Amino acid sequence: MKKSGAEIFLECLKKEKVDTIFGYPGGAVLPIYDVLYKADMRHILVRHEQGAVHMADGYARASGRPGVVLVTSGPGATNTVTGLATAYSDSIPMVVFTGQVPTALIGNDAFQEADIVGITRPCTKHNYLVKDVKDLARIVKEAFYIATTGRPGPVLIDLPKDVQTAVTDFSYPDNVDIPSYQPNLKGHSGQIKKALKLILASERPVIYAGGGVISSNAAAELTSFVRKLGIPVTNTLMGLGGFPGDDPLFMGMLGMHGTYAANMAMTNTDCLIAIGSRFDDRVTGKIDEFVPYAKIIHLDVDPTSISKNVAVDIPIVGDIKNVLKVMLKELTGAAKFKRSIKAWRTEIDGWAATHTLSAKQDKKKKIRPQYVVDRLYALTKGDAIITTEVGQNQMWSAQFYKYKNPRTFLTSGGLGTMGYGLPAAIGAQVAFPEKTVIDIAGDGSIQMNIQELATAVDQKLPVKIAILNNRFLGMVRQWQELFFDKRYSSTCIGNKPDFVKLIEAYGGVGLRAKTPDEVDNVIKQALKITDRPVLMDFVVDATEDVYPMVPAGQPLNKMLLV
């Protein structure tokens, strides 16, 4: 059947079972928007293209399905770059379509022309310029395949305007055939055997699990593996939710703002089992003194992650879910092993008891931000999807909310993008209309994509925003306090705007808590609202810092404690 490029675009998305597009129109995508006008496809009109990409990202992280974005050429396309880099850092599957000037004009500095394929090459898993409408269906098929397989990531497709209007026979390919792209999903069985042997011979094992567990949907396998062997677990920021945060074997997050127990366990372990984690510098601290006594097993789908920062003893390249299944099948002697490492677990419990994270609130003092997160946890019974901005708010959200399930903690871990949380929350709410979705925000970050409140109001999405309002770019202020002699250069942003009035102006609900007594009430009121966004402005103590803290470049056991 003959179809135009714009119609083919829509048909391909339907074949990929896409139900929602996050987008913003412009001259170079008018033919597609014209097709969408009468199409049976949800389109979420955003207020800034960066917002669209973070929404698609939040949608993808929450649901596991790739997010889809549509924007125009030039400035529309360049506005997607931060969102793409964010998704690329955290391996989030998405397909972004950008309009482009007609093929005849490409390279002529035409109006609203940007070389978006060139610009985004280093921040996409792959990208395409479609030069002929005949290639369009194949390219879309490939793009979804590449975005969602192996180590997932964003893929961009640049669609010149004349390709959108050109007509050709349409048929959607059943399979992809990319000989040069063959991710290795099955772990090497010899390596798996070696790994099991090493684990069973260890005395002080630790599992250090990252975002790979979540992207490969391996939380259930990880949990049963851990429970069989009784090995203590720590998660990276990206890994939170990949193992139940309320399990007695869970030590909390590790790294720069990790718990005392997790970082001490890392320092003393003799067998580190890294699962879907990539030895980021925020996790390792000083690399030469990282896990000084350990043999390392590393399980990851991406060969480039292995031995990149830290040399490992037993690498296993493969899909984590697959590999863990095989490990579970081959595992023998688990019960005996579990008993044998009792002493190690007691030692860890001892560390955990000496330095616990405290959300205690003196009712006569200013609101502590940690207390707010703790109350959000209690009053949502740990069942909300939490997104965060970047900074102290992000770290407290990681420390004080316990994530029981994967895909319930959405944060920009790799790139650390302020302005991520609100659009990501909107995306997650689109994917799960019935769930409670809360963006735990800083008063700085929230202003980076605040315009998306209009999108949430338009779409009647009841996203909740909890601003831990400290009138500072708090995390930067903390570094200035600790490492720059309290010279607070350009980090005091002051008490503005009035966030309650601001959200009211957009058509949402604003609430404020100034004292500890008001916190619960504000949260309870917010949780009742189901038809529009609500913003909770928590006026918190500006002097609170995130602890423990491993200063950059120090080994993990050199923590600053409260």
Place this chain on the structure above:
Amino acid sequence: MDKGVRHTISVSVVNEFGVLSRIAGLFSGRGFNIESLCVAETLDPKVSRMTIVTTGDDRILEQITKQLNKLVNVIKVYDLTGEEYFERELALIKVNIKQDTRTEILSIVDIFRAKIVDVSPRSYTLEVTGDENKIRAITELLRPFGIKEIVRTGRIALGRSPKAK
């Protein structure tokens, strides 16, 4: 840091718009160095073959090969270093001539099995093929006569073992 050993890597890629810049971008973005890079179509017009010369220690080389492999358009990466392979480079050299230096230059041309591809009243343009040492040697010998211009192709390489294909 120790700069490590020089490696010659052969890379087969899908002959497609933008591949070269993907590869160049990978090297510059990750701080890997490229000493030379050659690329041309193979017998199969859909596939190009690149020869990349780079240096680094084992860990860096491991990253380079893995990162190259990770690019969607890269079909095969093969590090030729440490096994038998042939390496060639072609140079075009424009050298000054005078009445009394001609014969000496001609004998150098002869010894190196170079070719004179152009003659003008004041210069010869020579074409010479060989491995890196040979090119360096002839350049050194010609330098005293005055090299006006030199252009080199960069190295291409082919392994002897069938695996290296």
